Amino acid sequence: MEEKRHTSLHYEKELQAIKDGLIYLGVLTEAAIGKAMKSLSGRDTELAYQVVREDDEIDRLDTDLEERCIKILALRQPTAIDLRFITTAIKITGHLERIGDMAVNIAEKVMLLNEEPQLKPYIDLPRMSELVGVMIRDSLDSFINSDLDKAEQVRRREQVIDDLNEQIFRELLTFMMEDSKNIHRALLVMQISKNMERIADHAKGIADMVTYMVTGTCVRHQSCGMTT
Amino acid sequence: MKRNLFLKILFSYLVIISVSFFVLHLLVKDRISGILTAGIEQELMHYAELVDLNDPQTMSAHLQQISKISKSRVTLVDGRGVVFADSEKAIDGLENHLFRPEIQEARLRGTGKSVRYSSTLGVNMLYVAVVIKNGSKISGYVRLARPLHDVQGAVEQVYQSIFLAMLIGALASLAIALFFSHRLAAPIRTMEEFTQRLRKGLPVGSIILRTSDETRTLADDINYLVEELKDKIRLAQEEKSKLMTALTSINEGVVILNNDERIEFLSPSLAGILSGSYEDFLGKSLLEAFRNAELQKTLERFKQQGKSVSHEIRLGDADSTIMSVSLSEVQGLPEEEKIMIVFHDVTRLKKLERIRTDFVANVTHEIRTPLTAVIGYLETLQAGALENPEDAKRFTDIMLKQAQRLNRLVEDLLTLSRIELGEVVFRFEDISLPEATDSVISLLDAKAAAKAITIQNRLPQNLRPIKADRDRLSQVLVNVLDNAVKFTPNGGRITVEAEERADGLVLKISDTGVGIPGEEIQRLGERFYRVDKTRSRELGGTGLGLSIVKHLMIAHGGRMEIESQPGRGTTVFLYFPLNRPAQDIT
Numbered sequence: 001m002e003e004k005r006h007t008s009l010h011y012e013k014e015l016q017a018i019k020d021g022l023i024y025l026g027v028l029t030e031a032a033i034g035k036a037m038k039s040l041s042g043r044d045t046e047l048a049y050q051v052v053r054e055d056d057e058i059d060r061l062d063t064d065l066e067e068r069c070i071k072i073l074a075l076r077q078p079t080a081i082d083l084r085f086i087t088t089a090i091k092i093t094g095h096l097e098r099i100g101d102m103a104v105n106i107a108e109k110v111m112l113l114n115e116e117p118q119l120k121p122y123i124d125l126p127r128m129s130e131l132v133g134v135m136i137r138d139s140l141d142s143f144i145n146s147d148l149d150k151a152e153q154v155r156r157r158e159q160v161i162d163d164l165n166e167q168i169f170r171e172l173l174t175f176m177m178e179d180s181k182n183i184h185r186a187l188l189v190m191q192i193s194k195n196m197e198r199i200a201d202h203a204k205g206i207a208d209m210v211t212y213m214v215t216g217t218c219v220r221h222q223s224c225g226m227t228t
Numbered sequence: 229m230k231r232n233l234f235l236k237i238l239f240s241y242l243v244i245i246s247v248s249f250f251v252l253h254l255l256v257k258d259r260i261s262g263i264l265t266a267g268i269e270q271e272l273m274h275y276a277e278l279v280d281l282n283d284p285q286t287m288s289a290h291l292q293q294i295s296k297i298s299k300s301r302v303t304l305v306d307g308r309g310v311v312f313a314d315s316e317k318a319i320d321g322l323e324n325h326l327f328r329p330e331i332q333e334a335r336l337r338g339t340g341k342s343v344r345y346s347s348t349l350g351v352n353m354l355y356v357a358v359v360i361k362n363g364s365k366i367s368g369y370v371r372l373a374r375p376l377h378d379v380q381g382a383v384e385q386v387y388q389s390i391f392l393a394m395l396i397g398a399l400a401s402l403a404i405a406l407f408f409s410h411r412l413a414a415p416i417r418t419m420e421e422f423t424q425r426l427r428k429g430l431p432v433g434s435i436i437l438r439t440s441d442e443t444r445t446l447a448d449d450i451n452y453l454v455e456e457l458k459d460k461i462r463l464a465q466e467e468k469s470k471l472m473t474a475l476t477s478i479n480e481g482v483v484i485l486n487n488d489e490r491i492e493f494l495s496p497s498l499a500g501i502l503s504g505s506y507e508d509f510l511g512k513s514l515l516e517a518f519r520n521a522e523l524q525k526t527l528e529r530f531k532q533q534g535k536s537v538s539h540e541i542r543l544g545d546a547d548s549t550i551m552s553v554s555l556s557e558v559q560g561l562p563e564e565e566k567i568m569i570v571f572h573d574v575t576r577l578k579k580l581e582r583i584r585t586d587f588v589a590n591v592t593h594e595i596r597t598p599l600t601a602v603i604g605y606l607e608t609l610q611a612g613a614l615e616n617p618e619d620a621k622r623f624t625d626i627m628l629k630q631a632q633r634l635n636r637l638v639e640d641l642l643t644l645s646r647i648e649l650g651e652v653v654f655r656f657e658d659i660s661l662p663e664a665t666d667s668v669i670s671l672l673d674a675k676a677a678a679k680a681i682t683i684q685n686r687l688p689q690n691l692r693p694i695k696a697d698r699d700r701l702s703q704v705l706v707n708v709l710d711n712a713v714k715f716t717p718n719g720g721r722i723t724v725e726a727e728e729r730a731d732g733l734v735l736k737i738s739d740t741g742v743g744i745p746g747e748e749i750q751r752l753g754e755r756f757y758r759v760d761k762t763r764s765r766e767l768g769g770t771g772l773g774l775s776i777v778k779h780l781m782i783a784h785g786g787r788m789e790i791e792s793q794p795g796r797g798t799t800v801f802l803y804f805p806l807n808r809p810a811q812d813i814t
Contacts, residue, residue, distance in 0.1 A: 020515060020516075023516055024515055026519075027519045027520065027521045027524070028521050030519065144516065
């Protein structure tokens with residue numbers, strides 16, 4: 001896709017702008033997750049507020065990108081790979097926007113957690129957030145470069161995140177059984193972990209869309225046989 | 229090219245030959261036949277004069293003779309045009325000859341001639357007629373007719389020669405054309421090959437031609453231009469390599485964006501921070517390479533404002549590197565709008581800044597705490613506690629303790645600043661580490677015993693002596709061992725070991741204490757830096773101990789390193805170099 005040039009330079013630029021916009025959106029969501037995590041480990045409520053505030057920009061960018069994609073669909077009537085690119089881009093913005101929302105969810109839980117003493121030192125959660133950040137980055141990389149290997153890597157990592165989530169769940173369960181006063185905080189931490197796991201799902205969703213875009217075959221569901 | 233030139237030359241020669249032949253044809257053909265005909269005419273005239281009409285008996289034989297000599301047909305015509313004698317034909321069937329052009333001409337002028345095509349003979353015939361006068365009266369005409377075989381033959385011969393000449397000329401021109409085209413094309417061919425090589429970027433020397441015509445001038449010009457070009461290229465490359473060396477060797481990271489805001493250049497130092505190789509980032513957008521929203525925002529701001537912009541951003545793993553970025557337009561490119569981004573690493577600067585502000589905050593805090601206590605108790609005493617000797621005793625004890633702490637703090641601070649300023653005089657001498665360690669351990673024995681901590685000195689007695697200042701060395705050991713005792717829970721163990729290395733000696737002091745979290749280790753040498761703030765102060769530390777150790781080790785030419793596992797214990801490594809200069813340094 002990189003090598004091919006469209007006759008209309010303007011069209012080419014529009015497609016490039018969509019790519020750039022998606023990367024920007026990806027960077028913003030990645031940063032949002034990072035900040036949410038930092039606000040948790042550093043017990044920094046102010047930073048958590050910042051995450052919530054900055055989600056507005058993610059939302060704005062999401063609608064803006066979607067509008068531009070629709071405009072291209074309407075005006076340029078793309079075909080084949082370009083059509084798949086645009087439809088994929090629309091889906092990806094949706095995923096990224098949801099990821100941003102989840103970062104906000106995490107930040108909100110952090111605000112509540114920071115009102116109480118720390119339940120336990122966080123070890124697995126920062127690892128999770130780091131991995132999730134890499135997944136978002138890789139999934140977007142795979143999209144930009146039509147890189148199927150990277151998309152596959154993202155799918156593999158999703159399993160690791162699931163395992164980490166399981167582990168955190170079991171660990172928190174022991175805390176709750178130990179002392180019922182821990183339950184509130186443990187539940188909040190569990191929700192954070194669950195949100196992380198869902199972010200990873202969204203990253204995997206992006207990777208699946210990339211595979212669809214490049215090969216034209218659907219890998220999202222076992223049953224689907226959608227081909228274009 | 230060569231063929232073309234050859235054809236051109238040949239063609240031009242052939243055109244010249246054909247044109248000259250045509251002109252020759254126009255000029256020569258009529259003239260030759262004219263001249264020859266005129267000669268024959270003259271001749272026939274003479275023969276006509278010779279005809280003797282006086283003797284009618286011998287007339288026939290006479291005519292035959294004349295005809296034979298003159299190689300022509302002789303006809304005698306009387307004044308009315310009736311033929312009365314002919315050398316070849318019988319006169320009976322012959323028509324009246326009066327209106328033949330030559331007869332008519334002769335009637336008027338005395339002589340006449342005409343050239344006509346004879347259908348019987350299939351050749352041009354020349355007719356010459358002379359009038360025969362009898363007094364002033366025309367009595368008849370003598371007409372001679374000769375076929376112009378000779379003339380035609382002569383013309384044909386001339387034409388044959390001309391054709392031959394032309395053929396020879398054409399052959400000659402072919403040869404000349406070949407020769408000249410080769411002569412002309414050779415230097416052109418050389419130059420062509422030369423410029424082709426030049427265009428492909430192959431190494432070229434200069435053109436050497438053995439001609440002295442215009443091609444030589446052209447070749448010289450090309451040579452000159454090539455030299456000029458080479459010079460310019462070399463200059464440009466030199467400039468480029470200078471610039472690249474400068475850009476890659478300076479600490480500042482540099483990125484150059486092209487018209488489309490794609491990365492055109494990225495200095496290796498930045499590629500390192502971004503954990504990728506230089507090639508990975510070429511042609512990518514700033515956002516793609518750096519994944520940094522702040523940087524992108526700064527770029528947008530620069531594009532809006534159109535003038536240089538600076539901003540501070542965080543890069544790298546866990547935002548570990550703080551960069552001050554400044555964006556500016558690359559000057560001197562009228563066609564393009566390149567943007568240069570300079571990254572200045574201010575991480576160290578920021579760290580130093582933080583250490584300084586921390587230090588001021590800490591030192592005031594550390595000094596104010598005992599002072600507040602002293603003042604508080606003094607006020608209580610003034611308010612009447614003096615009356616109560618028991619309380620007064622207790623209060624003054626606390627006050628003394630606080631004042632001592634203050635004193636210790638001031639002492640430590642003084643020591644530290646004196647070491648840093650180089651005001652402390654070091655007297656280096658050979659010191660046996662096992663002995664020095666033993667004496668320090670004996671100082672701390674009581675304290676360790678109170679917590680049931682065992683201190684093991686595992687240094688071999690034959691350990692190589694080190695060059696050190698005795699007092700300062702014990703200060704280092706006291707500080708490190710005292711820390712170890714403080715942060716090791718009851719019943720713990722402290723081990724002192726040594727390891728000889730090629731370049732020096734490492735003293736290892738390990739404990740089974742609480743340990744230090746990884747991210748804190750780096751900051752341990754900072755003044756007043758405490759891992760566990762409340763606990764350290766309870767234990768009577770000033771927060772300066774390790775800072776002093778660090779600076780003393782530096783003054784000894786060595787260094788201090790710490791490894792630790794939270795909950796397992798800490799190991800302090802003291803590196804002493806072997807080749808310490810013997811003289812005292814201040």
